[in-house]
Amino acid sequence: MREEATAFVPGHITGFFSAHPDEDPTKAGSRGAGLTLTDGVELTVEPATGDESSVVLNGTEINIDPVVTVLETLDATARVEADAELPIGAGFGISGAMALGTALAGNRVFERKLSMNELVTIAHGAEVQAGTGLGDVVAQAHGGVPIRLEPGGPQDNHLDAIPERARVEYVSFGGLSTADVLSNDTDQLTAAGKQALSRVVEEPTLLSFMYASRLFAREAELLTERVTETIADVSAVDGQASMAMLGETVFALGTGLSDAGYDPSVCATHPAGAMLR
Template identity: 45%
Template sequence: MIGKAFAPSHITGFFYAHDDPDPLKMGSCGCGFTLEAGVHTASWPSNATEVYVDGMPSEASTTRTVIELLTDKPVHVESDMDMPVGGGFGASGAGAFSTALAVNRALGLGKTYNELSYAAHVAEVKNRTGLGDVAGMTLGGLVIRLVPGAPFTLDRIPVEAKDIYCVHFGPISTKSVLSDPREKALINEAGKKCLKELLRQPTFEQFMRLSRKFSVDTGLISPKALDTVEAVEAFDGMASMAMLGDTVFSTIPEGLSGNVIKSRISLCGARPIGANNE
């Protein structure tokens, strides 16, 4: 049987990290949104486990880890990505989550949605490719992560499926940023303040303002990204930098230059998208 699934991309505006010896409890709090651009994955039984990303063989360590967590049977996995890897779109988490859903269907594992999402989260944490993206992908929309790790404790700010415009300048290693103790302390202090302010005024506009403030206060925003944010603001738009990636996300296309990625906020989380017996 072929299992197929989709996971939306997830952009975090601000966050703070929580360490724990149990990878299930390790994670982050903060706020971000899912996009209709995401990862489509197909999986089927095979003689050896193989992972392909955009048609090419891939190490895809986070995806391979989630497979190992779910089964000892070999599977073939093919993922097609609508977004760049390392750009703050949660590509690794979306790849792992969509793989978990697809493998569950392909092998008839009989796992629940929570079991599959937790496996994807643990795979992300173990590979240090993300801390909270999978949690956001379970719900969809503009998601507030209230408690780090699993079980996921989430809320959502009501928002329509509005267009979001992104420009990606290059990758940032989540692992390298989160491995610096001083950087991490600065991020956590700023992230906690932003979350408190958002909960006092939970609106999309407040989320955008706090995301911009967080990116500047932590020093994570690159000079090129900041120039782009200011260019968007000159046209009365709102923009900030995706965490963690050198990507600007904006409410309007004006002020952006280069390859502009346009997508809509997805109000649905990761899900199976069909299967057959080919």
């Protein structure tokens, strides 16, 4: 057993998606596309001193089901300490990042000798089971600008990617509950998500991704007033912005939000997937 291991997992903004439930959480998930971000979660796992696992995020002890499930699957009692450079609960895939980072670093600390796909499957299944996300984990394991052509973990899904990089700006006004949105009727959302995916498969560029994402947000009726206004402000200065799924968050390519007079956080797409430090 090692003393500790540290992993970095990029944040992930989903531009659009369709939900695909399945009884097996490793086969359930979503289709869609998004941006992985240089802003993410840095997470250290060490063996617990007592009999119980604990999870600390940005200095505060929290309860987070996907991480607990990952640790149980690894048969590990650990202390997990994470720092997120991103707003929490606002559509950046923090829970997925914590699940995946715990799997990666936990595998190393407890010498479980699992493969990358096995670790991603564990983290994806834990996240789906907890209802905190459907596609973040597989995207965060991939890096770049992943297109999720099929739902599920690495044994089932099929990924492609948009071969581009970009500076990314974002502002967040708060959270939306993934669980709440997904517990509603998702037929309209899924129809809009499939249409958006067709468009991006047809033309896998960042510009077409942003266009498809905006259309999806409107057709799935997920836009809030502040988000609508902010996207319009960016459009007014010829920028490209859309809404992060699911949060009251607007992201833009390049200097879209700055040009529109906002004071955004600035990062970029992350070329690599989750990695040990």
